[in-house]
Amino acid sequence: MSVKTLRKIPLESFVDLKVDYVFKQFFGTEQNKNITVVFLNAILKRTGRNTIKEISFMRQEFGSEHVDDKQSRLDILVKTQDDLFINVEIQLTNKYDMMKRTLYYWSRIYTSQLRKGMGYYKLRPTITINICNFSLFEQTNNYHSLFQLYDFDEKFKMDDVLEIHFIEINKFIKQWYAKQLNSWENVLARWLMLLAMVDGRKGKVYEEIYLELEELAMKDEELLNAFNVWQDLSQSPEDYYAYQSRLKYILDEAAKLEDTKYIAEQEGLLKGIERGMEQGIQQGIQQGIQQGIEQGIEQGIEQGIKQGENKMQKEIVLKLLKRNTDVETIAELTGLTVTEIEQLKELLD
Missing domain, CATH: 1.10.10 (Arc Repressor Mutant, subunit A)
Structure with missing residues (x-):
């Protein structure tokens, strides 16, 4: 197969894999399990006996779960080569209350394992992967951040029970364009190129990333398989319609949040002006009274002297x-x- 025949659809027809509906169709279905296994091993850097070999998708829901959180979360039970079971949660997150929301759902998944009479030692490690379509941590230029439980001073790990990953797509794209990444050697970089190539929220396609993806896919069978699944998803009328509907909803909600934020800022500004005027008037009255008293005292003294x-x-x-x-x-x-x-x-x- 030549590189020229790899793409079957126009670039602008590719769906954005970071939109939750498409993400779940791509990574969260039985027929695409192999894709998900490779993707998880790349993020978690699993090798040897730690390598993930099997996965199953969990359909658990929590009573107080927000509707949008249900849409954007994918819960997976994985089994490694040495038969260790691990809970993995993938979230496509927005920037609003993200840290607390991440810890909240991590704790819900971790504690949901516990049954009456069950020993705590049976609780499986729980991993959360956050894929962020925005820059998050100002403290680092790395696009992949990992958090675990460590001693503050000596930096030794308390336990493997908690593992939280953040993938910042904006930083990844900047590093890719700055030629700081070697996607031929970095497996995770290849898979993040799939996620980064299309930005449906901005209506943008990174053609340069696509051209390198084509080259990579010709030499990476698993990536080629993922590329073909992606094209099939993008060509499916039902999936494309669902994708467009979900993208519109996401954009509308983001616009509402921005409008609400703007209105709140304006209201806060007006209230600030009103408070300032009130304080100014009160201060003016107090100053006037004080000046009157001082002037009266001065006049009284003068009159007394006279x-x-x-x-x-x-x-x-x-x-x-x-x-x-x-x-x-x-x-x-x-x-x-x-x-x-x-x-x-x-x-x-």
């Missing part, structure tokens, strides 16, 4: 008059007029 000076002046004039000092001399000494002194002289009569 009144005190006038009283003292009168007393001086009266004493001088008692000594028979002439009126003109008293006027020169005190600054009062002859008339004012004559009026005070009458008080002595």
